[in-house]
Every structure is written in C-alpha cells, then in structure tokens.
Amino acid sequence: MTSIRPRPATLTDIARKVGVSTATVSYVLNDAPAGRRIPEATRTRVRSVADELGYVPHASARSLRKGTTDLLLHVQADIVQGPLAADFVHGLTQSVRGLGYTLVQYGAERHRGVKAARSWAGMRPAAVIAPRDRLTEAGTDVLRKAGIHVFAVGVAPEESAGTGVSTLNMDHRGLGHTAGRHLVERGYQDIAALVPRTQLLARMGNERLTGLKEVAEDQGAAVRPAEMDWTPDSAADVVAGWLEDGLPDAVFGYNDEFSGLLLGALLDAGVRVPERVALVGADDTMVCRMLRPELTTVRMECQGHDEVARSIVGAVQEDTQVHLSPWSPVLVRRQT
Amino acid sequence: MTSIRPRPATLTDIARKVGVSTATVSYVLNDAPAGRRIPEATRTRVRSVADELGYVPHASARSLRKGTTDLLLHVQADIVQGPLAADFVHGLTQSVRGLGYTLVQYGAERHRGVKAARSWAGMRPAAVIAPRDRLTEAGTDVLRKAGIHVFAVGVAPEESAGTGVSTLNMDHRGLGHTAGRHLVERGYQDIAALVPRTQLLARMGNERLTGLKEVAEDQGAAVRPAEMDWTPDSAADVVAGWLEDGLPDAVFGYNDEFSGLLLGALLDAGVRVPERVALVGADDTMVCRMLRPELTTVRMECQGHDEVARSIVGAVQEDTQVHLSPWSPVLVRRQT
DNA sequence: TAACTTAGATTAATCGAATAACCGGCGCCG
C-alpha cells in the first residue's frame, strides 16, 4: 500500500471551492489591505471554506514572494543551557510571536564559521542570533551580505562597533560587583574566585572575576583567581592547592554548579562552610537549595521579554545596531 | 542613510556572470542528476562564480518547487531540558544533517493543540517531533493532513496504533527496574519512591515507580510512593510525613534533582544518609557529584545518534510508523 | 442617453530554483 501523502490545501483549492479567484481569497485571509472592497458575505464564505479545508498558508511560498521571512534563528551554544537561558528563549519565543516573528533554535556542535553561516543563510532568516564562538568575521560577512541581521551573543558593544552587528550581553562584571559587594561587606579579606578553564566559559568567568576584583580591591580585600574544570577531580585539586597555600576566607564560585562541585571538595577536606570558608554561587538555580549549607547566590533577573522582543524586532526591521543587556544582578542570601 | 538591504545572489546572477542559463547552473550545483552532460570546464566556471558571489541556495524557493522541506521541527517541552535531552538534540542535529535534514527546535509554552499545529504546519516541515502534551488529536490531524510525519514523544506505541503517528520514548519502566534491582539486592525492604506532582513529570514518575514496584514486590519488598513538588518546602513536607509514618530504608528519588532536594531535607531532619536511608537518583547529572554523600544514580545511555537519525529519516521518507526507544538504563553506584 | 463612478471582483506578473522537454550542430556509419 503506497500511502499517497496528502497534499495540503492551497489558496487555489479554496478559490475553486468558493468560486472566486485566488486573489480574492488572499485578500480576505490577509484582512484586505486598505482600499480593497470585499463584502462581508464573500469574506465569510472564504473564511469558512478555508477553515473547512484546514488551510495553512505555505510559509515558503509567502516568504519567497515577499522577499523576507519571519524567522529569527537562534544558534545555540555548545554548552548545556541552564534554566536561565531556557526561560529566556521560551519567553522570547512567545513575545516575538506576538510581533509576527518566529524564533527557532538551531544547534549542532562544531558547526561554525563560513560553512555554518551559509547553512543558516539558506533559511533566509530575518536575523541570526549566535554566540560569539560560532561567528567568524567571514561568517558574519556572509550573513550581512545576504541581508540578514546579526546578533552576536557575548560580544561587547565596543567590539562590534561599525560592523553593523548587534549584541546581546549579560553584565557579568555587574554580577561580579554584586557578589563582591556582599563578600566585602561581610568582612572577608581573602577572596578566591573560580574561573572555568573551558574556552567559552573562561571569558565569562574572567568578566565576573574583573567585577569582583574592582569592588574588592577598592575595599582593600585581595582576590585570587583559581582555574577549574567542570569535574569533581578538578574541584579537589583546587582545594588541595589552597590547603597548601592557605585557605581563602570566601570563594566566589563562578556559578552554582561550579560552586556545588567545590563545596563537595571542601567538605571532603574537612573544611567547614561557611564558618571557615564562605561560598557564593551565581544564577540561583535549584542546586543552591539542594546543598548543605544552602548557597548564597546572585540571580540575574531579566527585564520583560516583551520589551526585549520589541528591541530585537525593531533592530531587525530597520537593520540598525542595538546593544542589549537585559539582565540585572540581584543578591540572594542564604548562608549567614 | 537608508541602508539598502543587500540582495543575496541568485541562480540568475551566477548564470548571467558565467554566460549560461540558470538551468545549467542549477544542474551543476546539484551535481547533474544522471544523464546530464556538462563538461568539467563549465562546471568549474560555474562553481567558482557561485563561490565568488557567495551564493547560498534559497531554501524556501527550493522547497516550494520540490514540494518538500528538509526541516524536522522539534517542539520543546515546557520543562527545562537537562543535559541528557540537550545532548540528544545536539547529537541528532549533527546526524540528521549528514542525511540531508535540518533539525530545529521551536519552543513556546502554552502553545498546543490545533492552533499550534497550524503554526508548525506553516513551515511545511518533513516531520514534527513534539511532546505528548502539545499534541491533541485534532492537532495531529492537521499535521497528518498536511502530509507531515508526526513523532509523539512520551507516547506508548500501543497508544498510537493505527494513527500513523510514530513515537519516541524513554524506557522509564526499565529505569525503575534497574533502580529497584539495585536496592533489593542490597537488602532494602521498605522502599519509597518520589513521584513529581507536575502533570508532565507525573507520567514519567509513575512509569518509573511501576518498574520499581515490579522488581521490588517480586522480591517481597514494599514500595510506597510519595508525591512531591519541585520545591524545597515540598521535600521538607515529604520528610516530615515519613518522620510520622516511619522512615523508609531507601528512597528512589525520581531523578537527581528531586533526590537532591530530598537529600537536603533529610539532612536537615538529622537523618543519616545512606546509613539510615539510602538514596538513588536518576540521569547521572553533575548534581550527583556535588552532594554529600554523592548520589547513586541510573544513567540512561543513548544508542548512537546516527542510528537514531537513520530510523527517524527512514520513517519520514516512507511515511511509515516507527517506535523508538533508544535509551537503556545503566546503574552508577556511588553510595555504598 | 451618454458619460462617469464605484463596488467587486479578475488577470497577470513575480519571487528563486528545479526539471522535463526540446534543439542545433557535429561526427559517424551504412
């Protein structure tokens, strides 16, 4: 039995059934652009037939004719996205849909540069939103030349000046400030900061570190960075190092997850937390609530998704650069 | 300055520049379907000009003409996807790309049923892969009528018999078996199992519970379920309840994250883990390595992504039903 | 009654790529 794949209904099908031309049907279904005169009777008939046939407009055909798509292509980072990113994407998807756009995610590891840009460009999205490590200069060029707006995630506005590339950032330095202020206020003088060794995370880690330093050193507290991998062994190594060189009073653990691993290693070494070493994470994930002691953390709160969506869509439509940084740090105290 | 949005190069542009017709260009760039005779010299010229102009085929135009897309639309669940799901999607994206398909994710909460199906169908994807709670019967119908293959995630093969809908499942019962076997073998007789109260997770929780029960009761061990929300308070409530009714010997915590919250509550109540109550999670996330004691867990190992991709693509191309369940449970012992 | 308006449509071109059908010229063979 060769199953004949059903052919979706088209404008022509509707037109034939109603007994009018496809033009009329198109006008009706697009709510008659100004100046068109179509009596309510016709409109009703067209709409009911469209419904009956389960008509769904063919996005490709439409975009081919109009020369633009309603697609916003979000290229995912290699790293696993936490709840913060997931929530952002979900919210944004909803918001841009209200503005007539469709946000989709596309993610394949090790797919970057010109080759990747070409495959993104093939979909002719209105914009590509991609993490910095996926975008090369040549790749960005391919997109720009195809008339596609580019958002670089994790690229500072200064870096993208004059390139026509918009940016979307998290204020990691501000996050560092918030963590630093908390620790300094509570009298800690010898503060350590974890910095992930992975390429992508290292950049963010260093920015958080910078923010922490700015606040701490201003108040006469010392900050020492410690590189760490995303493994329990690496956490143990860090702690072992400290046991030799002297334990810090407090640790800013980059994020909740790195902090969690470190906490395990500290407890294994018999270090009392937070009495001997205080620990601050970031992102306010549920991990904070699983650990004992619970983790003090810095949550990044996102401004309304609707507002972010409007900024993005505005930039896309005018093809003007914008630089967004919609998250602000908020301290969540859990350890004394 | 009104920036004229650059127009991407088309077949016509290449044809004009090379001095041949668009047909020739098309044949060359698609590697001359059998029977076509085009000398190497022409091929080379066409290809070099295409390259020079940065030509990227217009996916919409192509799909309009061919009547099919290379799109596989993965509709994301409302819940935050863990590393397991993320890894699956990344791997699959890569694998299907090798087979000429493009997997994209689309996620907006509270977007389900017929309305959602219509918006998915608009893209004319070759297939829609969606979690069960996004698919209504009517919605599935819209897709099937549009000639789109449907994969229901989390729907048992029996449920989808005769509907033409393929399924993609995780063997939660098997996971329960593995956890149960471990606990029974270690002599635990009074086993509790957490079951999430959230709609979507409850289904999986109950399947895991069923598997656990099958093994345990076969060996004369008792299993008592305990409903829990994804909050620290709820975990505390569960523990409080047990303190009244009697603590179990062991707990299967649904997954690592629920187990983590429960562990916190147990420790708060002064219960020694694993001496008084043993705890088993699931998914083998890094959370297991942060907690003290570390968590014994059941990891779901996925068979090769290439193989899964082939099954999916095969079903899509033939429009035949398949029922996939590519994960198998593996115990990871960490608590004695 | 002729000229003009207007409501309510229709016609036809177009977007970019794929592809079936066709075509002119050259060489070879009987």
Place this chain on the structure above:
DNA sequence: CGGCGCCGGTTATTCGATTAATCTAAGTTA
C-alpha cells in the same frame, strides 16, 4: 548522402502566495 546518436546546452513550466493593474456590470448624474 541521409539518418542516427550524442554533446552541450536552452526554453518554458511549475511550485503557492502576493499585489499592482485592469476589467465588468450596475448605478448615478448631467
């Protein structure tokens, strides 16, 4: 010398939707 085959292409149509331009019949006005 006529016919056949093959080489290296070209022409023209098609996919589904949009939209500017046009058309028709009825009604209005002078």
